[in-house]
Amino acid sequence: MTDFYEYYKTWRDFSFVEYFRSVSESRVAAILQKERLSEIDFLALLSPAAEGLLEDMAQRSRDLTIRNFGRSVLLFTPMYLSNYCTNRCVYCGFNVDNSIMRHHLSFPEVEREAEEIAKSGLKHILLLTGEDKRRASIEYLCHCVRIVEKYFTAIGIEIYPLETEGYRTLVENGVDSLTLFQETYNETLYKKLHPGGPKRNYRYRLAAPERGCAAGMRAVNVGGLLGLDDWRRESFFTGLHADWLQSRWPEVTVGFSLPRMRPHAGTFQPDFPISDRHLVQVMTALRLFMPRAGITISTREGAQFRDNILPLGVTTMSAGASTAVGGHSREEADSTSQFDISDERNVQEMAEALKGFGYQPVYKDWHPIGGILS
Amino acid sequence: MDKSNSNDLLTIGGIGLESRLFTGTGKYPSDAMIPEVIERSGSQVITVALRRVDFAAGTENIMDFIPQSVQLLPNTSGARTAEEAVRIAHLAQAAGCGNWIKIEVISDNRYLLPDGYETVRATEILANEGFVVLPYINADLMVARSLVDSGAAAVMPLGAPIGSNRGLRTEEMIRILIEEIKLPIIVDAGIGKPSEACAAMEMGAAACLVNTAIAGAGVPAIMAEAFGHAVRAGRAAFLSGPGASRKTAAASSPLTGFLEGGTQ
Numbered sequence: 001m002t003d004f005y006e007y008y009k010t011w012r013d014f015s016f017v018e019y020f021r022s023v024s025e026s027r028v029a030a031i032l033q034k035e036r037l038s039e040i041d042f043l044a045l046l047s048p049a050a051e052g053l054l055e056d057m058a059q060r061s062r063d064l065t066i067r068n069f070g071r072s073v074l075l076f077t078p079m080y081l082s083n084y085c086t087n088r089c090v091y092c093g094f095n096v097d098n099s100i101m102r103h104h105l106s107f108p109e110v111e112r113e114a115e116e117i118a119k120s121g122l123k124h125i126l127l128l129t130g131e132d133k134r135r136a137s138i139e140y141l142c143h144c145v146r147i148v149e150k151y152f153t154a155i156g157i158e159i160y161p162l163e164t165e166g167y168r169t170l171v172e173n174g175v176d177s178l179t180l181f182q183e184t185y186n187e188t189l190y191k192k193l194h195p196g197g198p199k200r201n202y203r204y205r206l207a208a209p210e211r212g213c214a215a216g217m218r219a220v221n222v223g224g225l226l227g228l229d230d231w232r233r234e235s236f237f238t239g240l241h242a243d244w245l246q247s248r249w250p251e252v253t254v255g256f257s258l259p260r261m262r263p264h265a266g267t268f269q270p271d272f273p274i275s276d277r278h279l280v281q282v283m284t285a286l287r288l289f290m291p292r293a294g295i296t297i298s299t300r301e302g303a304q305f306r307d308n309i310l311p312l313g314v315t316t317m318s319a320g321a322s323t324a325v326g327g328h329s330r331e332e333a334d335s336t337s338q339f340d341i342s343d344e345r346n347v348q349e350m351a352e353a354l355k356g357f358g359y360q361p362v363y364k365d366w367h368p369i370g371g372i373l374s
Numbered sequence: 375m376d377k378s379n380s381n382d383l384l385t386i387g388g389i390g391l392e393s394r395l396f397t398g399t400g401k402y403p404s405d406a407m408i409p410e411v412i413e414r415s416g417s418q419v420i421t422v423a424l425r426r427v428d429f430a431a432g433t434e435n436i437m438d439f440i441p442q443s444v445q446l447l448p449n450t451s452g453a454r455t456a457e458e459a460v461r462i463a464h465l466a467q468a469a470g471c472g473n474w475i476k477i478e479v480i481s482d483n484r485y486l487l488p489d490g491y492e493t494v495r496a497t498e499i500l501a502n503e504g505f506v507v508l509p510y511i512n513a514d515l516m517v518a519r520s521l522v523d524s525g526a527a528a529v530m531p532l533g534a535p536i537g538s539n540r541g542l543r544t545e546e547m548i549r550i551l552i553e554e555i556k557l558p559i560i561v562d563a564g565i566g567k568p569s570e571a572c573a574a575m576e577m578g579a580a581a582c583l584v585n586t587a588i589a590g591a592g593v594p595a596i597m598a599e600a601f602g603h604a605v606r607a608g609r610a611a612f613l614s615g616p617g618a619s620r621k622t623a624a625a626s627s628p629l630t631g632f633l634e635g636g637t638q
Contacts, residue, residue, distance in 0.1 A: 070401020251481040
């Protein structure tokens, strides 16, 4: 098999409804005794039958997470560089057709934003842009990386998909991780939700994480935007995707993000909203399927919910986030955010909350060994 | 220390260590727990992942919690190749962490198993540069022999995958290393309970490195103390040598009893 799409096709037409109907609670209980879960075991944990054993799943998920990661959570924050976009994603605030305030950070503005964020003590940063290759070009991004690396030791990107060579250029310039959501693994729905712009190409986006791995990214995060389609199916393909990547690039740290749709500019509302209970089921099932994968929960989720799910598998959290371009340092409110955040605690408040729950806030878990001494 | 063992020092890199329990710094709910863990375990060597150390931090730093009296053992966690491990070792030395280095070269994120080939390469380079190199490996005799030739100061085979707490799954392979390799064999990774550390020491391991089982325990300081006792007990048992054991009971009226006295 040459790419994940070929593997995806072997499951695409699987009769999920029929399978879920066949799964019993006793079958789930037996799976919870296993050391290593198969793909079909993982799918059983996403079934309605597994809901009755959610507490058992949560207990196992917590134990596995503590054993593999300890009682610690890595903190980072996103830094929006540009919200210009050429795509027409119907669910996104940056949609080219939305009449929003747009902004693209100049290099001095990038410096000021980085300086402001760094005051919080964070060492991990995630750079984001909309898909406008003219403004947010690879050259522009490389320049931004050279600026922010003075303030941060780990630099991730969440941008439009690139060719392997593009990712390699960014890696050589100091980027170490890639976050890229497929949004929905449902190919038919994907086309409806992305009616215009380069993002319309489902397969090109689906293969982007593999290109990132091939280019030397140290960590790659995948995920679906929960709410766009049936969460059981979407979460299954997210797990399948991550597992496939991990098997082929064992040296890469593969992780998940679990973004749940939030209110945003525009009229689209999710057809398949996912409840707190079901989000816990997704997170614990993923942890049991891939015990060593990182799991990121962003400030899309509210403070109380984030506090409650902390022990259930979370390894990484954003904090002190702003989803507006230059949201940390620009006084003029002339850019609209991508979505509204729920947990508005700053980094210090988040760190104190973690300590209160007996968890260590981790600010630094990587440094650029290639860049410092080579 | 027990009087009968008072000269039983583990010597690595010219330093004599009374404690044969090495500890770690990862996975604690708070770095502030580390001093008590060291004190109650008696550990004299502590490993720290350079990737976690922020030397530029204006505030709290993991290094602030490591007592000066303890031998620092920086590790190369995050290295995927020999070259990356070498760079991290250089970074550690430049940052004032001394010349001891624990080589971890891991290019498998699912099981965190070490890459023997890259580990040998990194060991050779760093030993030639004067580092005291303690490489983490699979319990593999051929790799261990290559490490001896490469100038390693000790060999650190895993008992089970890192963080698994599954005990001495590689016991027979470690036994072979103890028999064949004339360097200290320090069992690293997998030890989940004090009894397992004790068993490793009884078998003749020179020391044990324990992190997850202490950091993830209900009360890390108490578990650290338990490991300290276990390692000392196991070492004392090894030095003593066990009594002979047999699978059957010894008959009180043995068939050969007539040979004892009263016979001609």
